[in-house]
Amino acid sequence: MAQVVTADRNRSLHEDALTGDEDAFEALIGPLVEPALRLAYSMLGDRMEAEDATQEAITRAWRKLSQLRSGMPLRPWFLAIVVNQCRNVRRTRWFRFVRTKAIVEPERHGEPAVENIDLARAISRLPDHDRQALFLHFYLDLPIEEVAVALGISAAAAKGRIYRACHRLRPGLLEEEI
Amino acid sequence: MDKLRPEIHEAFATEQSKLGNLADSRERLVRGALAARAVHREGRMQFAAGVAAVVIAALVIATFAYVRNGIGPARHGPPVPASSPTPLSRPLNVSNDTPVILYADPVNEAQVDGITWDGKQKGKVDWPTKQAAANPSANLFATGGAVHDRSGALVASGFFGGKSFAGTWADDGQQICLMVPATLPINATSPPAILQVVMPGQAPRNVAQVGRISEQVFTGVAACSVRKDRAVVVQSFGNSPSTAEYWVVQLSTGKVLWTHTFDPSSATLVVASPDGEYIAESAVAQTNPGSAIYSADGTLLARMNARVDGFCWDGSLAVTNGGDVSHSVSVITWRSGNVLWTGPAGYILPRVQPQPDGSSLAIWISTPTQLTYANGPHADLYVIASDGHVIAHVHETT
Numbered sequence: 010m011a012q013v014v015t016a017d018r019n020r021s022l023h024e025d026a027l028t029g030d031e032d033a034f035e036a037l038i039g040p041l042v043e044p045a046l047r048l049a050y051s052m053l054g055d056r057m058e059a060e061d062a063t064q065e066a067i068t069r070a071w072r073k074l075s076q077l078r079s080g081m082p083l084r085p086w087f088l089a090i091v092v093n094q095c096r097n098v099r100r101t102r103w104f105r106f107v108r109t110k111a112i113v114e115p116e117r118h119g120e121p122a123v124e125n126i127d128l129a130r131a132i133s134r135l136p137d138h139d140r141q142a143l144f145l146h147f148y149l150d151l152p153i154e155e156v157a158v159a160l161g162i163s164a165a166a167a168k169g170r171i172y173r174a175c176h177r178l179r180p181g182l183l184e185e186e187i
Numbered sequence: 188m189d190k191l192r193p194e195i196h197e198a199f200a201t202e203q204s205k206l207g208n209l210a211d212s213r214e215r216l217v218r219g220a221l222a223a224r225a226v227h228r229e230g231r232m233q234f235a236a237g238v239a240a241v242v243i244a245a246l247v248i249a250t251f252a253y254v255r256n257g258i259g260p261a262r263h264g265p266p267v268p269a270s271s272p273t274p275l276s277r278p279l280n281v282s283n284d285t286p287v288i289l290y291a292d293p294v295n296e297a298q299v300d301g302i303t304w305d306g307k308q309k310g311k312v313d314w315p316t317k318q319a320a321a322n323p324s325a326n327l328f329a330t331g332g333a334v335h336d337r338s339g340a341l342v343a344s345g346f347f348g349g350k351s352f353a354g355t356w357a358d359d360g361q362q363i364c365l366m367v368p369a370t371l372p373i374n375a376t377s378p379p380a381i382l383q384v385v386m387p388g389q390a391p392r393n394v395a396q397v398g399r400i401s402e403q404v405f406t407g408v409a410a411c412s413v414r415k416d417r418a419v420v421v422q423s424f425g426n427s428p429s430t431a432e433y434w435v436v437q438l439s440t441g442k443v444l445w446t447h448t449f450d451p452s453s454a455t456l457v458v459a460s461p462d463g464e465y466i467a468e469s470a471v472a473q474t475n476p477g478s479a480i481y482s483a484d485g486t487l488l489a490r491m492n493a494r495v496d497g498f499c500w501d502g503s504l505a506v507t508n509g510g511d512v513s514h515s516v517s518v519i520t521w522r523s524g525n526v527l528w529t530g531p532a533g534y535i536l537p538r539v540q541p542q543p544d545g546s547s548l549a550i551w552i553s554t555p556t557q558l559t560y561a562n563g564p565h566a567d568l569y570v571i572a573s574d575g576h577v578i579a580h581v582h583e584t585t
Binding site: 031034035038039042043046047050051055056057058059060061063064065067068071098128129132133143144147148175178179 | 191192194195196198199200201202203205206207209212213214216217218219220221488522523524
């Protein structure tokens, strides 16, 4: 999953895709579909919804491919499109997504009592943007710089967001440890 | 941190395990996206063509107005009906297996007309009478005791409700789901009714006993899917559409897959996609309409701030309505919230018909005035494609 695909490494595929070569585009974007789908599922909580968002993100990536500059890493660029698409789904006027686990979760009472609760539940209680940063960094193994690109924030902000989230899970954690 | 990383990874991995097998996702989603891109491109061309057509039409109208009225303020008159001034006289000439939409002729209400789902062919249909219930393709027609085909020939006789048809055509277009009382006479202590699946001409098959039938309680079938092996049985108390309970029943075993009960005092409209995969529960109250969409296993999938009045064939599109004339009827992709089509303001929604094995929708909408016509309620029929464009529009039908 820690696969890094850059436009440089795939220069010929990128150039071929820009000319309308669908096979080249599939070879370029294909390895990123699974992490994209997992990210979308993490944000939306529903497989069909995640597939719809990922498919729409692929369509947008095709349209925006000319904006991907040479040397720019493909993975965070594409995942940023996925993040934006998922955010669009969630803010749509007609639609309010309800995750089942949000219904069955117990009431929130202040900060998570760190040592005594299930870590998964504690993660699910984090603000969405902190949770997304953790998912990209710890599950998809993206370096801080790629997390920053995917979330549309600076590297320092990405690092701060990950630290803040970790600190809520483990208050004794030092920033230097990240 | 070294300790935290694997813990966090494991927590996300547990969540992700619910995603299941992703083996086919890569090719399917990329190919789907590329196909969608082609549709977008076509859509843009259609949009450009549409804009051009509108500009040309505007020029023609402006020229006509200029010649007829001279230059000056626009004149407003009563709307000109687009329907033909005489009843359709040409028979609908399509094969028996071509699905059609039936509607009353706007000029001669006693006549039944039909239109193909692509809107290209239209004509009168000699059969059925308007009392017969058409299957999804409108090539078989059931009354309480018989099934006829489009030519009027008798296909089978049997019990399909007695005085009038009381069943729901299945999604194969051939079989019928029917609720019948377990014992007669029916009263408040009668045992639950029986859900039957009937192939016309053959003996009915009892599936399960769910719901009650009495003077004050009506139990019907909202969706009958022999292809997906389930039916959605809805029981309402008092005046429809107040719903008190519904069941998702597996047709092969009679097993109740999911049931949901309501307080009978809170009127709730329940509609299901034809395959029974999605069930929408909507508050009937005209203020603050709201709905929730569930899967057939009871998973809550979405909430919307509008009433759901119907689904397209695969359930991906919903027809929504705010509940009164201050809201418009819309077709939306309910998972994304994307609004594909919005009807004219001031109309309410009486009826939705999905295109069998397709994605278009036939929607009849009425103004409050049309509902109070002395010769019965009228409606305007819109046939809406899955991308939201209007395939056909018939004024003042029923």
